[in-house]
Amino acid sequence: MQHSDHDLRRQLRALPDPDPPAALRERVLTSHRHRQRAIRSVAGVSAIALLLAIVLPDLPGPQDASPPQPGLAATALPAHDAIARLRAIDRALQAAYERGASDDEVAPLWKARETLLAALPANQRPSS
Known part of the structure; x- marks a missing residue:
């Protein structure tokens, strides 16, 4: 009896895996796309928040909105930092x-x- 059980198990292991029903495959793929979209959205919002946390503290405030004077423009925000x-x-x-x-x-x-563009003097703004 053990010999036939062993042969039966070997034959069962040799069989290919059955294909899932088409409807199940479509549901799995749809779910996967939704999860990927949600992950990208969270990653995008996080990247924007991080970027804003880095950029906004160094920007001049409303009191600095007057036209830059030649000697003061470099002290407010170095042009190479602003361009980066x-x-x-x-x-x-x-x-x-x-x-x-x-x-x-x-x-x-x-x-x-x-x-950021408003804080840069006109002659240091990139030409897009």
């Missing part, structure tokens, strides 16, 4: 649009970009 931050915001905006971010998600990035 501007490029980081542009990359974040591009990534947000590529993943289909909503207007509510990109609005803070656009606001930070506008504020």
